Amino acid sequence: MPQLTFWYEFASTYSYLSVMRIEKTAAAAGVDVTWRPFLLGPIFKSQGWTTSPFNVYPAKGRYMVRDITRIATQRGLTFRMPETFPANGLKAARLATLGVGDGWGPAFTRAVFEAQFAKGLDISSDDVLLEVLAELDLDGADAFTRANAPEVKERLRAATAEAQERGIFGAPSFTTADGELYWGDDRLDAALAHAAGAQAGASA
Amino acid sequence: MPQLTFWYEFASTYSYLSVMRIEKTAAAAGVDVTWRPFLLGPIFKSQGWTTSPFNVYPAKGRYMVRDITRIATQRGLTFRMPETFPANGLKAARLATLGVGDGWGPAFTRAVFEAQFAKGLDISSDDVLLEVLAELDLDGADAFTRANAPEVKERLRAATAEAQERGIFGAPSFTTADGELYWGDDRLDAALAHAAGAQAGASA
Numbered sequence: 570m571p572q573l574t575f576w577y578e579f580a581s582t583y584s585y586l587s588v589m590r591i592e593k594t595a596a597a598a599g600v601d602v603t604w605r606p607f608l609l610g611p612i613f614k615s616q617g618w619t620t621s622p623f624n625v626y627p628a629k630g631r632y633m634v635r636d637i638t639r640i641a642t643q644r645g646l647t648f649r650m651p652e653t654f655p656a657n658g659l660k661a662a663r664l665a666t667l668g669v670g671d672g673w674g675p676a677f678t679r680a681v682f683e684a685q686f687a688k689g690l691d692i693s694s695d696d697v698l699l700e701v702l703a704e705l706d707l708d709g710a711d712a713f714t715r716a717n718a719p720e721v722k723e724r725l726r727a728a729t730a731e732a733q734e735r736g737i738f739g740a741p742s743f744t745t746a747d748g749e750l751y752w753g754d755d756r757l758d759a760a761l762a763h764a765a766g767a768q769a770g771a772s773a
Numbered sequence: 774m775p776q777l778t779f780w781y782e783f784a785s786t787y788s789y790l791s792v793m794r795i796e797k798t799a800a801a802a803g804v805d806v807t808w809r810p811f812l813l814g815p816i817f818k819s820q821g822w823t824t825s826p827f828n829v830y831p832a833k834g835r836y837m838v839r840d841i842t843r844i845a846t847q848r849g850l851t852f853r854m855p856e857t858f859p860a861n862g863l864k865a866a867r868l869a870t871l872g873v874g875d876g877w878g879p880a881f882t883r884a885v886f887e888a889q890f891a892k893g894l895d896i897s898s899d900d901v902l903l904e905v906l907a908e909l910d911l912d913g914a915d916a917f918t919r920a921n922a923p924e925v926k927e928r929l930r931a932a933t934a935e936a937q938e939r940g941i942f943g944a945p946s947f948t949t950a951d952g953e954l955y956w957g958d959d960r961l962d963a964a965l966a967h968a969a970g971a972q973a974g975a976s977a
Binding site for chain 1: 836839840843940954960
């Protein structure tokens with residue numbers, strides 16, 4: 570089955586749009602998705618930014634809210650900016666890294682993005698994350714302990730380093746087996762078509 | 774007829790994509806297009822950039838070339854980066870401002886973008902611009918003289934100031950009569966649909 574790697578950051582507003590639709594869209598395209606949470610902070614830092622570009626460039630930030638609101642409305646999705654933006658997504662990213670290995674990564678990711686961008690909650694809060702885990706019938710205390718294990722921390726660090734090596738500079742991003750990079754929810758369909766087509770070509 | 778204002782900057786790679794398709798796409802949507810050349814330089818400067826963001830952020834620049842190459846290929850369009858990037862588009866923008874008033878603005882704009890992004894020429898060169906004008910059967914010397922008249926310079930300054938007031942921070946951008954702003958060639962279809970729909974709503 571053709572494959573697409575989905576790179577997302579928990580504080581990223583446009584990642585929310587892809588998180589909420591990628592499974593259905595990829596299934597329709599016959600493409601298997603690998604979920605790769607990573608951290609944009611270190612990448613932004615190397616570009617000289619200490620916060621989200623939507624805070625660094627306020628006109629861009631105002632436009633982003635308007636743009637996502639329009640798209641979310643069309644898709645029947647609730648969207649609101651959380652009071653704290655960007656949220657510190659480190660704990661969520663470590664939990665998701667653990668969850669991807671355990672099989673509950675996508676469901677956890679969707680629930681955290683909904684908590685943040687539909688309910689406006691601060692996902693750096695342990696309480697918010699514990700509630701999400703509880704809703705998924707997972708043992709929150711156990712998940713937190715395992716998410717802080719050195720090998721999970723290292724897996725997240727490696728994902729961030731690999732993202733940067735692949736030329737990723739924002740989220741969501743999508744990479745294909747033959748090395749193509751796509752950036753932005755508005756490139757998801759092109760990325761899926763390429764993944765499916767490249768595979769078709771390879772097996773022809 | 775519903776109306777859409779098309780804001781473009783001559784050094785903008787993504788503007789090339791819209792310049793080459795907007796007339797046909799807008800006609801199919803039943804929308805009338807107002808061409809508004811403006812300058813991104815002063816807007817970028819107010820954000821602390823002295824060159825294109827694709828030079829400020831090299832990873833973004835490399836991605837942009839790949840992204841546009843893929844899209845151009847799909848559309849049967851030639852794309853190559855000019856040796857000098859970003860080009861100083863001031864003369865081209867003044868000529869286009871004149872041309873929009875005279876009726877040859879869109880044809881001139883397309884020819885200049887093709888010279889730059891299909892042939893790789895430096896559009897800050899008088900010779901390149903004179904050749905484009907000659908191909909359109911226009912009197913180049915006369916056009917240059919009239920493009921440097923104070924009222925044309927002022928019209929371009931006013932367009933740039935209005936762009937900034939409207940929250941425009943990149944190109945291409947599209948604005949509708951009811952005040953919506955769309956940024957990027959990938960938002961052209963949504964902008965046209967909104968312009969056509971808003972009009973339909975207004976006349977209902």
